[in-house]
Structure formats: structure tokens, C-alpha cells
Amino acid sequence: MGIRTRGGSLAPGGVVGDGRYRLLAQFGIDERAGAHLWRARDGQLRRDVALTMLVGDPADAEAARRGRRTLERAAHAAKFNHPGVARVLDVLSLGNGISSSEGLLGIVVAEWTKGTDLVDLVADRPAEPATAARMVQALAESVEQAHQSGLVLGIDHPQRLRMTPNGRLRLAFPGPLPDTTLRDDVKALGAVLYLLLTGRWALEGGPPALPAAPRSPGGRVVAPRAVVPGVPEELSALALRTIEDGGQGGIRTSAAILRVLDKVAEDAERTQLIKQSGQEGSDVDSDGAVWTTKKPVRDARSRRRLALGVTVLVVAAVGVLAWLGMMAISFFQDDPSASGPPVNLAEQTQTQQPRAPQQTKPPSTPKVTTGNPVPPDEIDVYNPEGDGDGVATAPYAIDGDATTTWRTDEYRQQFPAFKSGVGLVATFDKPINLSKVRITADSPGTSVEVRVADSADAELDETRVVASGNLSGSQTELSLPQPTQAQYVIVWVTKLSGQEPEYASEIGELLFLPAR
Template sequence: MAELDEGLEAGGIPQVLTFGIPSVGEILAERYQLEEHIGSDSLGRQLYRGIDVILRRPVAVVTRYPGGESAKEMLAAAVAASRIVHPHLVGVYDAIDEGGRAYVVREWVDGIALRDIVASGPLDAGRSVAIAWAVTDAVAALHGTGMAHGNVHPGTVLVAHDGRVVLTDARADDGATPEADIRTIGAILYCALTGYWPHAEAGSYSAPDGVRDSSGALQSPRQVRAGVPAHLDSLVADLLNPDLPLPSAESLAGELASFGSFDEEDMAAEEGGGRVDFDAFDSAAASPAPPKPAGRKLAVGVVGLLVLALAGTLAAARVLGDPATPETSSSGPPPGPSSSQQAKPAGQPVEFKIDPSKVRIVDPAGDRTEVKDAAKTVDGDANTVWKTDRYNRADFGGKKPGMGVWIDLGEEKQVVSVKVQLQTPGADGELRMGTQDLGSGSAQDQQTVAQYRAVGSRQGMNATTFFNGPEQKTRYLLVWITKLPKDSAGGYRASIGEITVLVQ
């Protein structure tokens, strides 16, 4: 299935000449083979689906003619984004300026843009908040480096078929400011809840303008549709009000996470409640609403599977370009069902005995002094632990994007859940899955982190945390720690006592 949108809006006359456009089959930089031309935008950029012929992985290639000064903004944004590894930001692999042309190579994301999801109807509060939280978390990571995204809109927010919510296509022009990012996150919430985009408040976009009263004032989501919780409605109104101060992205992420616990009366009209969890994806059949979590427990890394189940035929459609004039592909059979739509295997899950010799520590930016004792995480004794070094900050002292435990199950298994026991609560982490054993070493670990897809994330993990999702076939797992908890000595370190995997 084709990657959708990536922020490249079709329509309009290109502002630069596009002569010399590469042909399908051409290999750029002796590495990136162009497989399919997806579309072009009004800035003269072309989006291709390609393949990295060295690593044999799919990539997206965005070209621009000419290169040089006219491509400076595109390349600068790509270089800045490439320095950030984050589960909700599209991965940038390469940026090349050949003078006559420039191109950016990045992660290929199979999924659906938010604009195309809401075209079939707005989302409920829980799903809207989960998507907005993921976008805000990604924006907060960018702001932490001094960079603004500058291009947050329903076309650059993708809900991937592997369960991720991904923000794409950052821009580094003068109009990119942290304040503008926060304002447009409010518009993302408005769009998810109503299906409309508030042009005057957040910038022009091809989706229909927000609903307005006779004076031209924007109506709140609660006025547009029933069932929107009052406190969520107020948050959206505040974010879109130019007369009110805006919170930081980090503060807004915390505010959105608090919506993981709605009042019963607020959520009575919402399907499935405010909790976005793996359990909701096990079956298409209706089930009782799960219990409400408290605090920051939005499992946003997998909201895409739930949205895709609701989107129905959208999951089988290939929607390119501007949402006002979607292009669909009618040739060939429709794609098969996602993992969330497959029938559950018979039988109860069982614990899989992990071979300690097939476990290792992934440390892409370390000096390899912390990669010992990996076997202690699967030896059946929670009192024997693997520990990181002690750092002076929760972000590994600013020295590395994270560390994790890699597990080879020996053969492909239908994974139901992964339980991680930590001695000290408060860590942030992800569960990732991959298809290859890329080997051990700093360079190999970097490739592992880049290529393995995130299927779930947790913030402030307690001593026992479940990564629990729809059964997914995989052989390789990566429990990836992104933020360290504070220990009793005043430093920051993670200590994993035991990892347990349940399979069908």
C-alpha cells in the first residue's frame, strides 16, 4: 500500500521548473532506486516510493529541482530532523544536493493521513486526543532541540498501518515557530473531532473551513457535534484563541495525557471510552468499555490500528494528493487485512521460554561498556537485573537516544504481549519489532533502532508494565528505553529484572 500524503499537497502550478525529473527505475546516489512516482506539489517537489538497494528497505524520496539555494530550506529541515530519533517523527535517512537537483530520503510509512480518515467522519474524543498527544510529543522533541516543525496539518499527520502516529515533512522557513506549532496542534484536535480545519486560526488548508456563526466566529467542537467532553472542548478553544497565551509543547503533552481519564458522564457518548489500548484491537466485535486509566497512559503508538478499523474501506484505498481531489487506485486486488483485523488464533497465550544466548543489549551511541548481563533479563529471576550506567539526566545525560534489550525468538511467533519488570518505576519506553538480525555493534545497533517499527509505547512505566497488543507475527523484539527514572541515589538509570513474552 502506498504511503499517503507526507505533506505533499497536489494542485496549483509549480513555482519552480521541473525539467529533468528522474524516471522510475533510476538509482540516485548509487543507492536509492525509484520505484513509483506518487505525486507532486505546488512547490515543485516530487514524492517517490523507492528502495534502498544496499539495505533492501523501502524508502520515500522527495526530489526538488533545482537544488542549491532553492532547496536550502528543504535540506536544512531534513538535516535537523535526522538528528532526532522519536517514535512519532518520520525517520530521515539522507539529504543530498547535486546542484541541478536535491533530494531527501526518509522512512516509507504505510498508512493514512488524518485528512483522509476524517473525510469519512470525525473521531471520538479518546482517539482524537491520542493522535494529538502523539503529534505534541513529536513537536516537543523538536522544540527541545531549538527547532520548530512549521508544517503541522492533517496531511502531515499519518496513522500508519503498523500502529504508529507519525508526523512528517518539517520545514525550516521563517514562518516556523514553536507558537505556530502549538496553535496548529489545537487545529489538529479540532479537525479530528469535527472533520473541519480552522483556516483563519491555523492557516489555509484544502480541508473545509471550521464551522462559524453568523459573525464569522469559530464554533467550538462541542457546538459542531455532540459528545465532545466539556474540558476537551475548552482546551481546543483556548489553543485556537489568539488572545490567550500558549503552553509549551511539553506542558500541552502533559495536559493531553491527563485526558486519558475522562469523567464517566463526559465519556458516556464516546465509543470505547477515553482509553486507547491494545486490548481494543483484538476483535472487531463490540466489547464492554475497558476500565479508565489514570494519568499519562495513552497508548498512542497503536492508535492507528483502531482508527484503521473504523476507517473501513479507507484502509484498502490509495489516496494521493489533495483531499479535495483524491486519486484512488482501482487496479489489482485490495491489500490484505492488517494484523488488527486478522482472526485470533485458537487457544490461550502461553509464556515463551527465551534462550538467554539470543538476547543482547542495543546501545547505538554508547561505548559498549553497558552491553553485558543481557541474559539476566530472561533468566526467570526478577532479582537478577541488567542495569544502565547512572546518568545525571533522564535523557541518558544527553549522550544517547536510548538503550534497549533485543530478543530473538528463534523463529516467527504470534506475539500476544510483552511484560517488562523494572526495579525502579518511571521509565519511558517502547516495544519495537523487526524482521532482521542486523548484528551487534554500534553501527549495527543504529540500523536496528532505525529499522525496527514501534508497536507500542509507555510513559512513566511502573515496576510492572505490559506492552500488550493484537497478536503480531515476529521473530525479533526490541524493548527500547527512551527516558530513565530517577533512582534512590539521585541519579538516573534503568534496571530491568525480567522480560516475559506471551505467544499463541
């Protein structure tokens, strides 16, 4: 039995949103959230739109809460503009475009995406590996930009995606689940690549129309290459390493996926050029051997590598010249005949100008002694501008083991290009008289601020900077000019380690030392 609305049931011809949107065709159901995905007609503006309708009982408090959270995240994404994501036009909630009689918790209205349903795309046969790589590469670019803006897209259901006429994958039905994380977006990229290569869905909660990916007796997803033998090893490993949660070599960021796909694209281009060279300009020796020559590819990456090589050679040459100079100086200094005539220090002293009076050193600040480190009751990611980086690994920063680390996401541009910073907030049972913060980390160049706040969720402009500095070596100690009473201490990263296009920082351990 269909869900009843003011215009009837959720069926073609029915109307929702106080009669404004007439349903045309259903494109799927995300059972995890009761999200029904429809194409509809906007009767006021006379255009087609994509509707993500959250079906549920408004009297169910938990369902209503989850629905509100989804609508909030969708509204937050309305300001995000990228060709890989359908633009959110409106968000309707109970009492604001939806009546309680419609059996809906909310509706996300987005622009309609022309093209092909992703499930239909692989219904007959999987995509060619090169085509699959290009499609996922375009989708990963939108995910990377969204994550750098602090947004979760919620692409972890294949019926929410469509392929545009120009061959790009696009999130056509926005509205991430309330508990969807950045990591879920990354895993979804691996699952989409797996789907394009094999025609099977590797995550839970997929549509019934798609067969599930096969699993080993231990429960692990079988590699795409084992399902379809023609899949290249690089793409097979990329899909599998992205889907898997743990273990060595797992891929956890969209930036890492883009790096692998860039390499795959370079290898494919190089292979194609070699083939063309062999067909068009190959020379055959008398013994039948074929020699091929590949023209150099003058791309940005090659230029960077050339510049780096030239720089290394210049530095090496300067070093050799400096060494030769030092050897020459040492040679003449060791030769008594080269030392010159003796100098009369008395005569020299008489000709010298009188010295300026010696400056008196200001009195030094009394040294503050510190006690034993005070462990916080809890630690969380502090990111007032969006979803946090590495939420699951935040406790590693106070677990007493410097080899386990909290790591930021990878960014293609340095702060504050996409956000002003990211950090960790430590909460203590009661205020401590904070004197120093000791940071164990291997992230040279990272700039941090120690801030204190009145609450763990305070806005950045409501916090106060009490110390700052740059991380160097394996351990850095930031001292406060004066001990400060604080219950909520924020270690705020304002500059990341690394260089373009890979910026990221990690913290192995934080120690909070009070004054005695």
C-alpha cells in the first residue's frame, strides 16, 4: 500500500509539498533512511526537479530527529556549488511546505540531472576500466572539494547518482543520512568504482536490483579482478583498498584516490602514445627488431619534476664549491708563511673607538614549575566550520601511545583557502591551572595555537589564544606566558604540514601540564 499524500499516494500523478510538486517517476528508495527518490514537476516554476522525500511518522520522535538532521545537512550543502553535485533548491519540513497529513518528514528539492541512472548503466555489462576510472575521477574531485569545505555529500547509495550526457557521475539526489561521515563518502568512491568494474555493489544497504559483491569465507570483499579477470590490477587494488576499513595500505581520503587515478591515467596515456609510435613511426632493424620512441609529455607534473631535478643539481654544485673554498682556507691557515705579519694589539686598542655602554638585561620572568600531566576526561575534533577531520581517531591523541596518531584530512590548498583551521578540544573534569602543552608529532611546519574556551562547542571567536608556535622535531612544548585556569583546551592547527597539493598534519600525543 502506497504512502498517502494530499494528492493521493506516492505514485506518478500524486502531488506533495502543499500541492506544488507533481510526481513523475520514481528512481529508487534508500531504505536506510526511508528516502524515496523521485523526478517531479514544479508547478510554480514549470521545471523538473529531483525530490528526496523522507517518508516516516512525525509522531516517532527518533525518526523525526533523524529527518531533521538530514534536512539540516542538506540545507548546509545548499551553498556548495560544483558540477558533480545537483544544486539544492529548497528544503521543506513539517509546517514549512509539508503538512502533517502527507506522511512525510521532509523533502530535499534539487535541480533535475539529465542523463542515465547508474544502476541502468551497468545493467547489461560493466563499464570499460578506462571509462570507469574517468567517471570515478570526476566524482572524487567533487567529494574532495566538498570535504575541504567541511561537507559530507552522502554518495553511498548508487541510486542517488546519475551519469550526465557528458559522461560525468553526479550526485542527483542530495540529502546525506544523519550519521554519514567523510569516511563513508570515501568508501562510496571505492564502491562506485567496484560497481562500474563488476556490476556489483560492495556496501551494505544497496538496492535490491543490484547483486551484492561476493565475499570470502572470512567476510572480506573479493577483489574486482577475481570477479572480472580483465580488470587492471591497479584499479582492482584501488577499489578494494578504499572499501576496506582497516589494515595496512588502506585508502582513507579522496585525495589519495585522485593520486592513484592520476597515475592510472598517465600510464594509460603513456601506453597509448607507445602504441601510436609503434604504428606510425617505428624503425625496423635488419634483424627484425622494432624500436619505438615516445614523445615527451609536457604536462605540469613533468615540468615540476624537471624543476626539482635542476634545483637539486644547483644545490649540489653550490655545496661542492663551498667545500672547495673551505679546503682552500684551511690550507692557507695551516701554512705559517701565509699567516701575515704580527699584529700589535696595544696599538690597535689605542685606535679603536670607545665602546658603547653595555645594555642592562631586563629582569627575567620568574620560572614557572610544572606538575605531572593532567589527562583530559575526553577529547574530540574541534571544527566549528563543518564536519571534523579524523573524528574516529581523535582519542589516539591522548592514549599514551605516540605511534597511534590523529590525522587531519588531506587538503590540496593550505589553510585558510577552504577553512581557517581544524583541531582537537580536550575536556577536563574540572579546571586546571594550565602552564604548558607538550605535543608529540612528526609534522614539521605545522602551526598551532593553544586556545581556551568556556565550552567544548564554543565558536572560534568565543575562544582565547594563550600560546602558539610551530611544530619542529618529534616533540614541541608550548608555554603559556602566565598559567591559565581552563576546563576546555583547544589545540588549533592554523597551518598544515606538507606542500602543494598534499597538506596534512598529525598528532601522536598531547600532554597538558599544570603549574605547581
